[in-house]
Amino acid sequence: MxxxxxxxxxxxxxxxxxxxxxxxxxxxxxxxxxxxxxxxxxxxxxxxxxxxxxxxxxxxxxxxxxxxxxxxxxxxxxxxxxxxxxxxxxxxxxxxxxxxxxxxxxxxxxxxxxxxxxxxxxxxxxxxxxxxxxxxxxxxxxxxxxxxxxxxxxxxxxxxxxxxxxxxxxxQENGDGEVEKVLRTLQSLPSTIPSRKWLVDHMLKLGFSKSLSEWIGSNLKKSGERETWAFNLDGAVQMFNSYRExxxxxxxxxxxxxxxxxxxxxxxxxxxxxxxxxxxxxxxxxxxxxxxxxxxxxxxxxxxxxxxxxxxxxxxxxxxxxxxxxx
CATH class of the missing domain: 3.40.50.1820 (Alpha/Beta hydrolase fold, catalytic domain)
Structure with a gap:
């Protein structure tokens, strides 16, 4: 062709x-x-x-x-x-x-x-x-x-x-400090989340922006009556560390x-x-x-x-x- x-x-x-x-x-x-x-x-x-x-x-x-x-x-x-x-x-x-x-x-x-x-x-x-x-x-x-x-x-x-x-x-001072803060916050949470609304409200209370909080909330999937992450958090943290270096x-x-x-x-x-x-x-x-x-x-x-x-x-x-x- x-x-x-x-x-x-x-x-x-x-x-x-x-x-x-x-x-x-x-x-x-x-x-x-x-x-x-x-x-x-x-x-x-x-x-x-x-x-x-x-x-x-x-x-x-x-x-x-x-x-x-x-x-x-x-x-x-x-x-x-x-x-x-x-x-x-x-x-x-x-x-x-x-x-x-x-x-x-x-x-x-x-x-x-x-x-x-x-x-x-x-x-x-x-x-x-x-x-x-x-x-x-x-x-x-x-x-x-x-x-x-x-x-x-x-x-x-x-x-x-x-x-x-x-x-x-x-x-770090070139902008990925916020990424590290997000990862530390997610690591501090339980492996299952009550609901997307709970997560978004929790992120907002910690000072994250509404758009970022809602985006994090969009990365949940159903696990019985609760929600869990749609990603492997520990593996993602390792990838981020490799990315930084x-x-x-x-x-x-x-x-x-x-x-x-x-x-x-x-x-x-x-x-x-x-x-x-x-x-x-x-x-x-x-x-x-x-x-x-x-x-x-x-x-x-x-x-x-x-x-x-x-x-x-x-x-x-x-x-x-x-x-x-x-x-």
Whole structure:
């Protein structure tokens, strides 16, 4: 099939979203001993040509990115794209899978993606989009692919999108103190919760914002007459510790040939120090060596850390046009 098709503009996308977007198809699937995932396709009746993995953040799940992924699939409908919304280990439906053994670190979280590709017999993803914790899992996946950890037949992603995730080691005063406070609070609670309302009220009393408290409350599932976490809290804490310590700035300094790593910094996010911003701007402005890939940096206006909630349209305007260059 020829891929030299007309690319719809953003104005057309807005019209689609107002009057009804291109049909998309959802599949909820889980393979034995591999990650749980959901698929969203540009066109249900046609085979896909390209694949993007979408990776959520800490304590989240793939479903958090359904709305954005639908919009992205609609924009890219000139070609046949498939969005694979993954539940990372210890999160969502993957928290129920006993075969995802420790250590719960970024290396194994990225290896889970490779195992998913192998077990399903898929081609390797053309694009990987990761938010927060998922952004560093995406960077580790690219690093491991480039180092041959998954075999010699691996195709590296052409684009990697790291959404409001500092690629270097996390310095506490740069914003993850609140994450630590949330994790300590959740660890102090019983394993079963009386109700979602009780949890939200409890978080509010402790001084957390209403939006954060309600989001934490959305991560409960029924356990008899009570509620329990929809994630493995101990495993998630281990992943967060690995996230804090991981440093992928060397990967950005020598990006694998043929790959573009795009960093999206939320304008109102408190996670970025002046030094890191300057370092990324320098990497993005340096002359590209033919033997290496490139780095680009984007600022998402009017958004805090929850980029897909605060400004989904603005995020789409950054991401979608660049992804079209692949087809």
């Amino acid at each position: 020829s891929k030299a098709l007309t690319k719809p503009g953003l104005s057309r996308l807005v019209n689609w979203l107002l009057i009804g977007s291109t049909p998309v198809l959802h599949h909820h699937r889980r393979s034995f001993q591999t990650l749980a995932f959901e698929e969203i396709k540009s066109s249900p009746e046609k085979p896909h040509e390209f694949t993007a993995f979408v990776l959520h953040g800490l304590l989240g799940s793939g479903r958090n990115w359904r709305s954005f992924s639908r919009s992205l699939a609609s924009y890219l409908s000139y070609a046949q794209w498939r969005m694979v919304l993954v539940d990372l280990r210890n999160h969502g439906r993957s928290a129920e899978i006993e075969g995802l053994l420790p250590p719960h670190n970024l290396e194994n979280a990225a290896k889970d993606l490779a195992n998913l590709v192998r077990s399903e017999g898929w081609d390797w993803p053309d694009v990987v989009i990761g938010h927060s914790l998922g952004g560093k899992v995406a960077l580790q996946f690219a690093k491991s692919c480039d180092n041959g950890h998954y075999g010699d037949d691996v195709s590296l992603p052409k684009q990697l999108w790291v959404l409001d995730s500092v690629p270097g080691k996390v310095i 991981a440093d992928y700035l060397p990967l950005l300094e020598h990006t694998p040939k043929g790959m573009e790593i795009s960093i999206v910094r939320a304008e109102k996010s408190d996670r970025w120090s002046r030094d890191v911003i300057q370092q990324l701007d320098h990497l993005a402005s340096k002359q590209v060596d033919e033997a290496e890939g490139k780095v680009s940096v984007h600022v998402l206006p009017n958004a805090g850390h929850w980029v897909h909630v605060d400004n989904p349209k603005g995020l789409l305007e950054i991401v979608a046009p660049r992804i079209t260059s692949i087809a």
